[in-house]
Amino acid sequence: MEIDAWVWWLIAAVGLAIPLVLTAMPEFGMLSAGAVAGAVVAALGGGVVAQVLVFAAVSVALIVVVRSIAGRQRAGRPQFTSGVDALKGRQAVVVERVDGTGGRIKLAGEIWSARALDADIIFEAGRQVDVVEIDGATAIVM
Template identity: 40%
Template structure:
């Protein structure tokens, strides 16, 4: 064991490199990007030790780089990973979809078929009556009523 400690004191970069690899592999299990930021710090400590810095200096470099990565790089990476299109569900998913008028649709009543389902409907423009069989688009869903307008 004494021989290993002597070797490690002469080759501190290998200890930091091993720690960095261990943290990087552990990151594959957590997927939280915290361990990856600590691994980058350990790799920076390995670089400092490879240039002959004493352990205290390489530990300071590893700590500073890890902290900087956690505070500066990780938040933007997390934001970028979580950014994406919003998923429309429920009645919001029906807005903009096409439908067919099953009955005449006016400002007060009517029925349309949206994606295989029959919905009560009313015309978006109170002055317009939509004839049966006309293709319409869903403007909004008001309670259980689809507000529609004719497609052109």
């Protein structure tokens, strides 16, 4: 008893789908879809060369298209910042006079030690300042 070519293509499709599930690498899914396309060609009576060409063309086309779409999605998504990186660029209110040597600000609902970026500038209590950088537990403001 001889197994038809389309059955072998479906076995290959399942075989390629297993690593897709185990590794979460979408490329295996594209190859599996290509194997299904090869099975369709085989079931319609296409020769071995046609089956392999359809498998390769569908697999490569899916990989190229899906990767380009995924790349655009990743590039368009804003980056999420957390921790002290999320505090850079935020505004704060001076609680105690801030100069080049120190002071206190209220930043994101918390009291932070702070110092002025320019040692010659003094910020009085109640003034809004911009956080330029976080140096340890001290906010550098301007």
